[in-house]
Amino acid sequence: MKKILISNGHIIDPENNLDQVGNVYIADGKILAANQLLSDFTADLTIDASDNIVCPGFIDLSARLRDPGQSYKGTILSETTAAASAGVTSVCLPPDTSPVIDTQAVTELIADKAEKANYPQIYPIGALTHNLAGSELSSMFALKQAGCIAVSNATAPFFNLLVLRRAMEYASSHDLLVMYHPDIPALSNNGCVHEGAFATQYGLPAIPEASETIAVAQCIELAELTGCRLHFSQISCKRSAIKIQQAKKYGLKVTADVAIHQLHLTEDDIEPFNSFFHTLPPFRTKKDKQSLRESLANGTIDIICSDHQPHDLDAKLGAFPETEPGISSLETLLPLALRLVDDNAITLPQGIAALTQNPARTLGIQSGALTADYSADVCIFDPTLSWTVNQDTWKSAGGNTPFWGQTLKGRVTHTIQAGKVIYSL
Amino acid sequence: MKNLQLNTEGKLKHFLSIEGLSKEVLTEILDTAESFSSMSEQKVKKVPLLRGKTIVILFFENSTRTRTTFELAATRLSADVLTMNIATSATSKGESLLDTIRNLEAMHVDMFVVRHAISGSGHFIAQNAAPHISVINAGDGQHAHPTQAMLDMFTIRQYKHSFDNLKVAIIGDILHSRVARSQIQALNTLGTQEVRVIAPKTLLPSHVETLGVTAFNCIEEGLKDVDVIIMLRLQKERMTSALLPNEREYFKCFGLTEERLKLAKSNAIVMHPGPINRGVEIESSIADGPQSVILQQVSNGIAVRMAIMSLTLQSNGETL
Amino acid sequence: MTTTNNLEIPALLTKLETELKSLIQARALENPLMIGIHSGGVWVAEELHQRLKIKEPLALMDISFYRDDFSQLGMHPKVKPSHLPAHMEGRDIILIDDVFYTGRTIRAALNEIFDYGRPNKVILGVLIERDGRQIPLQPDCKGCSITMPKGQRIKLTGPSPLDIHIQSFTTEKSAA
Numbered sequence: 001m002k003k004i005l006i007s008n009g010h011i012i013d014p015e016n017n018l019d020q021v022g023n024v025y026i027a028d029g030k031i032l033a034a035n036q037l038l039s040d041f042t043a044d045l046t047i048d049a050s051d052n053i054v055c056p057g058f059i060d061l062s063a064r065l066r067d068p069g070q071s072y073k074g075t076i077l078s079e080t081t082a083a084a085s086a087g088v089t090s091v092c093l094p095p096d097t098s099p100v101i102d103t104q105a106v107t108e109l110i111a112d113k114a115e116k117a118n119y120p121q122i123y124p125i126g127a128l129t130h131n132l133a134g135s136e137l138s139s140m141f142a143l144k145q146a147g148c149i150a151v152s153n154a155t156a157p158f159f160n161l162l163v164l165r166r167a168m169e170y171a172s173s174h175d176l177l178v179m180y181h182p183d184i185p186a187l188s189n190n191g192c193v194h195e196g197a198f199a200t201q202y203g204l205p206a207i208p209e210a211s212e213t214i215a216v217a218q219c220i221e222l223a224e225l226t227g228c229r230l231h232f233s234q235i236s237c238k239r240s241a242i243k244i245q246q247a248k249k250y251g252l253k254v255t256a257d258v259a260i261h262q263l264h265l266t267e268d269d270i271e272p273f274n275s276f277f278h279t280l281p282p283f284r285t286k287k288d289k290q291s292l293r294e295s296l297a298n299g300t301i302d303i304i305c306s307d308h309q310p311h312d313l314d315a316k317l318g319a320f321p322e323t324e325p326g327i328s329s330l331e332t333l334l335p336l337a338l339r340l341v342d343d344n345a346i347t348l349p350q351g352i353a354a355l356t357q358n359p360a361r362t363l364g365i366q367s368g369a370l371t372a373d374y375s376a377d378v379c380i381f382d383p384t385l386s387w388t389v390n391q392d393t394w395k396s397a398g399g400n401t402p403f404w405g406q407t408l409k410g411r412v413t414h415t416i417q418a419g420k421v422i423y424s425l
Numbered sequence: 426m427k428n429l430q431l432n433t434e435g436k437l438k439h440f441l442s443i444e445g446l447s448k449e450v451l452t453e454i455l456d457t458a459e460s461f462s463s464m465s466e467q468k469v470k471k472v473p474l475l476r477g478k479t480i481v482i483l484f485f486e487n488s489t490r491t492r493t494t495f496e497l498a499a500t501r502l503s504a505d506v507l508t509m510n511i512a513t514s515a516t517s518k519g520e521s522l523l524d525t526i527r528n529l530e531a532m533h534v535d536m537f538v539v540r541h542a543i544s545g546s547g548h549f550i551a552q553n554a555a556p557h558i559s560v561i562n563a564g565d566g567q568h569a570h571p572t573q574a575m576l577d578m579f580t581i582r583q584y585k586h587s588f589d590n591l592k593v594a595i596i597g598d599i600l601h602s603r604v605a606r607s608q609i610q611a612l613n614t615l616g617t618q619e620v621r622v623i624a625p626k627t628l629l630p631s632h633v634e635t636l637g638v639t640a641f642n643c644i645e646e647g648l649k650d651v652d653v654i655i656m657l658r659l660q661k662e663r664m665t666s667a668l669l670p671n672e673r674e675y676f677k678c679f680g681l682t683e684e685r686l687k688l689a690k691s692n693a694i695v696m697h698p699g700p701i702n703r704g705v706e707i708e709s710s711i712a713d714g715p716q717s718v719i720l721q722q723v724s725n726g727i728a729v730r731m732a733i734m735s736l737t738l739q740s741n742g743e744t745l
Numbered sequence: 746m747t748t749t750n751n752l753e754i755p756a757l758l759t760k761l762e763t764e765l766k767s768l769i770q771a772r773a774l775e776n777p778l779m780i781g782i783h784s785g786g787v788w789v790a791e792e793l794h795q796r797l798k799i800k801e802p803l804a805l806m807d808i809s810f811y812r813d814d815f816s817q818l819g820m821h822p823k824v825k826p827s828h829l830p831a832h833m834e835g836r837d838i839i840l841i842d843d844v845f846y847t848g849r850t851i852r853a854a855l856n857e858i859f860d861y862g863r864p865n866k867v868i869l870g871v872l873i874e875r876d877g878r879q880i881p882l883q884p885d886c887k888g889c890s891i892t893m894p895k896g897q898r899i900k901l902t903g904p905s906p907l908d909i910h911i912q913s914f915t916t917e918k919s920a921a
Binding site (some may be wrong): 044163195197199200201202203204205206208256272317318320321322 | 444522523541543544545546547548553565566567568569603630631632633635636661
């Protein structure tokens with residue numbers, strides 16, 4: 001196993017309170033030391049990280065690799081290549097693959113594919129209910145044993161609160177984190193944009209914020225009832241953030257993440273009928289965006305994820321309401337996170353914490369930090385390097401992003417996973 | 426989207442929605458329609474303006490009235506007309522829409538007139554059709570019905586001459602109405618003094634004021650002093666989707682009766698895009714009465730559609 | 746050939762009137778219908794209709810919708826309504842325009858007339874015939890025949906006073 005020295009980089013490691021220029025030493029696939037000067041270290045590879053940031057590799061709480069089952073949209077190979085170029089060294093895979101991650105067999109299949117793609121750190125998230133149908137519990141213990149890191153309903157709704165309660169109780173009895181995507185289908189009613197001025201002007205079926213906030217409120221109550229560890233996936237509303245803040249104040253074990261693009265785009269940014277702006281949850285109002293940013297800064301929202309959803313051409317080709325929602329977003333994760341720092345919404349260490357330390361803590365894994373003996377997952381990036389989103393730079397199989405053709409600032413120069421350089425610019 | 430409708434010279438190439446079009450463009454349509462309107466009184470109601478052009482009328486939603494006026498408009502311009510009524514299945518997806526368009530393009534057509542149940546269909550087709558083709562939106566989902574709005578504006582101009590000092594009230598199911606959205610945009614772009622919408626709360630979209638209207642839940646207040654009353658048709662499905670209790674209650678609260686009509690100006694005109702639900706939106710005596718211009722709207726529909734077809738196809742010449 | 750400097754409208758009208766009178770007799774037109782083409786032709790026709798004491802009311806036509814240059818030039822901005830009688834079948838027609846140039850206006854006017862019914866005879870009278878014919882048509886009666894310098898166009902303005910206007914233009918567009 002290679003000995004790697006990353007020299008002279010600006011180390012930002014929130015877990016260990018590091019925010020200064022220094023060296024990082026890697027050996028045998030693990031972190032040897034960070035921010036120290038080792039005299040007796042002969043490196044096989046030296047990376048000069050002057051003027052670059054050196055931080056733990058990013059842990060993405062939600063990235064759809066479309067494998068198994070939807071290889072026309074993407075594969076574990078193509079999407080982990082994109083992840084590597086984005087500085088992401090651990091990916092959590094939501095259970096809505098095909099077949100659904102509700103058996104040991106599928107979980108092991110994913111691990112197998114991950115190994116073949118030379119990207120070992122894919123953490124499958126198991127389904128809360130069998131086939132995500134919302135009626136029978138899945139074999140959560142078996143899933144956990146096979147390697148599932150948490151359980152989730154993906155975007156499938158629960159029609160019966162009793163089943164949700166029982167699922168949360170059962171998960172909790174096996175100490176499994178429940179990741180919940182909050183939505184009441186009777187209220188969202190097949191909408192495709194936020195219920196507001198934009199929807200009204202363009203006559204598009206709309207999703208009221210109540211469909212998210214009511215689901216958040218319900219689930220918080222059930223978390224209190226069941227004692228379950230709860231994580232809200234991809235919230236979008238100010239009023240959801242308020243409820244989560246109250247729950248935390250009250251002492252409940254609740255965390256939340258937000259998709260990076262929700263921190264930048266609102267309904268006012270949607271180009272009318274451009275399906276690249278079709279997402280679920282939809283882009284909300286400026287007030288919601290402001291609140292999401294503040295919540296990230298004050299810790300109400302703990303984590304930023306990419307919510308990566310690559311799509312084939314046909315999925316986005318149609319009248320707006322008929323297209324499939326989702327953005328291919330791994331590769332814009334870093335520059336958009338840095339934009340938050342430029343906008344003074346958060347500090348750079350806060351941003352990196354939201355991508356490393358906090359996901360690790362929520363998942364309960366020894367990762368997301370440059371702690372000695374941890375797996376050597378490191379991201380080195382140049383925060384000033386500009387690049388354009390186009391055919392030449394894009395690695396994901398899905399080109400469905402509203403940022404296509406734009407020039408962004410901030411690019412990964414090296415990604416190291418388990419002590420191996422899996423990407424260099 | 427305004428760019429999608431206009432060609433590089435700023436001339437109308439597609440007609441998909443009122444939004445993004447300037448007052449000048451809308452006025453040009455009205456003036457051109459004026460030229461065509463005298464034609465229907467002539468013995469020979471045909472001119473060779475669009476001879477040699479093939480116009481495909483592609484309706485994915487059923488409609489006899491709009492479809493036949495488009496057919497008549499195209500025929501009076503000497504174009505060849507092809508009508509296709511395609512039933513929309515519940516799983517109708519973008520691919521089959523695109524394939525339908527491609528197959529027709531292979532037969533060297535010049536224009537699509539499209540009606541579809543999904544908002545944004547007109548734009549999707551215009552963006553994906555071959556470059557020489559013009560697309561006219563005959564109604565897409567709840568988004569827009571711009572040709573109807575233009576014939577309504579033409580009718581208002583006929584009777585009121587100027588939009589500047591007008592108070593216009595639109596009464597009915599605004600939430601689901603593509604006609605209302607287009608009418609509101611046209612009225613505002615043409616400089617109407619005040620546009621009002623009158624409906625129960627369940628039939629008003631959220632943030633309706635952002636459309637540039639004043640909302641009323643009480644018809645008596647909304648009708649005070651208006652110059653133009655536009656009635657919208659109430660669809661039966663609204664009763665079964667828990668939006669309204671029944672037609673009787675709707676008529677009691679929001680029906681246009683002789684009594685209520687008196688609250689408007691004495692020379693106010695009453696409009697309706699049709700077909701009329703007598704006794705639900707409007708009393709029969711008003712629909713057939715002296716203030717009703719409903720039949721005039723119908724005959725104006727042909728001239729206005731002729732104008733829109735001619736204006737959009739004129740941009741397809743070699744020198745432009 | 747008269748040059749443009751010597752064009753006097755009263756003289757042109759009188760010459761046109763004389764030629765028409767003689768041709769109406771020679772060709773034995775019966776109860777003729779006079780049609781003026783918008784806009785210059787209408788003003789000329791109004792004069793002649795009076796002078797020739799035509800019994801049938803003056804008819805007007807706008808040939809904008811029958812032009813052959815829709816693909817090149819697009820819609821004409823202001824189209825005036827045509828006022829043609831319902832029955833044109835078998836009529837003797839005197840068609841009047843102000844300037845005969847390429848011949849395309851007359852081609853359009855004839856197409857429009859024929860759409861209304863098969864006329865018996867059509868004679869054409871114009872105030873000014875100029876060079877530059879592109880279609881094998883010509884006026885039967887004219888006020889004068891002239892050659893225009895390159896890059897110039899001649900127009901009648903009116904209705905009162907009627908006047909002749911010479912314009913320069915840079916691109917050779919399909920003119921009347």
